Amino acid sequence: MANPQAPAASTSTNAQTLTLTAAATATVTSATVTVTAAGDGLTASGKVTLAVTKTTPTLTLTPASAALSVAAGKSVTDAVAIAGNVTYSGAVSLSVSGLPAGVTAAWSSSAVTLNAESGTSTLTLTAGSAAKAGTSTITVTASGDGVTATKQITLTVAQAAGLQLALSASSLSMTHTASGSVTVSMTELGGLNIPTTLTLSGLPAGVTPSLGNVSAAAGGSESGVLTFTGSTKAAAGTSTLIIGVSGVSNGVTYTATQTLSLQLK
Numbered sequence: 001m002a003n004p005q006a007p008a009a010s011t012s013t014n015a016q017t018l019t020l021t022a023a024a025t026a027t028v029t030s031a032t033v034t035v036t037a038a039g040d041g042l043t044a045s046g047k048v049t050l051a052v053t054k055t056t057p058t059l060t061l062t063p064a065s066a067a068l069s070v071a072a073g074k075s076v077t078d079a080v081a082i083a084g085n086v087t088y089s090g091a092v093s094l095s096v097s098g099l100p101a102g103v104t105a106a107w108s109s110s111a112v113t114l115n116a117e118s119g120t121s122t123l124t125l126t127a128g129s130a131a132k133a134g135t136s137t138i139t140v141t142a143s144g145d146g147v148t149a150t151k152q153i154t155l156t157v158a159q160a161a162g163l164q165l166a167l168s169a170s171s172l173s174m175t176h177t178a179s180g181s182v183t184v185s186m187t188e189l190g191g192l193n194i195p196t197t198l199t200l201s202g203l204p205a206g207v208t209p210s211l212g213n214v215s216a217a218a219g220g221s222e223s224g225v226l227t228f229t230g231s232t233k234a235a236a237g238t239s240t241l242i243i244g245v246s247g248v249s250n251g252v253t254y255t256a257t258q259t260l261s262l263q264l265k
Contacts, residue, residue, distance in 0.1 A: 020050065024086055028054050057088040059149040061142045068125065068153055071190060072102070072133070072160035075126040078153070082142050083118045090145045094121055098138040100157060102131030105138075125155065133159040161190035163256040165245050171261040176206070176234040181227040182260060184211070186245050188220035192254065196247040200226075203241060204264065206234030230264060238263045 018035065029052050036045040062081040070076040082092050092112045096105040108122040123140065135156045142149045164187040174180035186196060200209055208229045226243070244257040 022052050024089075026052050028052055055085065055087045057145045057147050058085045059083070059088065059092065059142050059144070059147050061140060061149040061151045063123070063140055063151055063153055066153060067156070069156040069158055070103075070125055070127045071158045072127050072131045073129040074160070075124055077122055077124045079120055080123050080140060081118065081120050082112055082114065082149075084114050084145075086117065088114065088117070088145050088147070092119065092142050092144045094123075095141045095143075096123065096138055097141065098136065099125075100131065100134065100136045100155070102128040103155070103157065104128070127157050129160065131157050133157050159190040161192045161249070161252075161254065163187070163192070163196065163245050163247060163254045164189055165243065165256040165258050167243065167258050167260060170259070171263065172228065173263040173265065174228065174230060176230045176236055176264040177232055179227055179229040181225050183223055184226045184243060185221060185223040186256070187222075188247075192247075192249060193220060194247040194249045194254070196245050199242075199244040199246065201242045201244075202239055203228075204234060204237065204239045204262070206231045207262070207264070228262065234264055236264050 020033075031050050031052070033048045033050045034045055035048060036043065038044075060083045062083075064079045064081075068076050068078055080094070082094075084092070092114065094107050094110050094112065099105060104126050106124045106126070108124075110121070112119040112121050135154060138153050138155050140151050140153060166185045166187075168183035168185075172180045172182055184198070186198075188194065188196075198211060203209060208231070210227050210229070211224045212227065239262045241260040241262050242257055243260055244255060246253060246255045248254070
């Protein structure tokens, strides 16, 4: 008769996942972690080496516009978004470089504290009245916590709307009974396209003006010959004439003037 066999011992397994979370303020270090399981009067343990490292801080910079345009004498604004990763700490300093002459920059806040790892600031670019028309590339920079982010924006400074008046000479000398002339040139700037009126003041008695040979040129320019005709009623002497041009667009009056010294002999 065969001997009965002892029943085989039964085993069971149950795997669990252990999640370790390091706070942003956790110390960078290496440690040995002991994992213990206990039950039914038994205990088992194992050791795990844990290395706490710090993720390198990062910054990203995103202007709302890749290109901006501003007319001389005007301003333009753009919202700039800043984002940092979870390990970034401290304020973000903002700056602008590469501005063309006559253009200045201002921030609604030049030092931004991130909230939920993000923040914004408004950049205002102001072109002075003397800023030259043209296109340039400016660089917006965000820096802090040892990291830097940059973005480039194409900036176009446009010619301000206005009128420009030029004379072929600043003085004119003629016999009081004869005639003389200068060429008057008028240019509309900044895309202006309006009817204009030529004015003249300071004319001495006995002298009659007339404008002839008016011609148009490219770029909104016109020129004509302004002739002064004397008479026996005109007296010898020197007068300062003010020659002006004016026009109105969308309720805005544009003017330009030049002076001419008229000498009668």
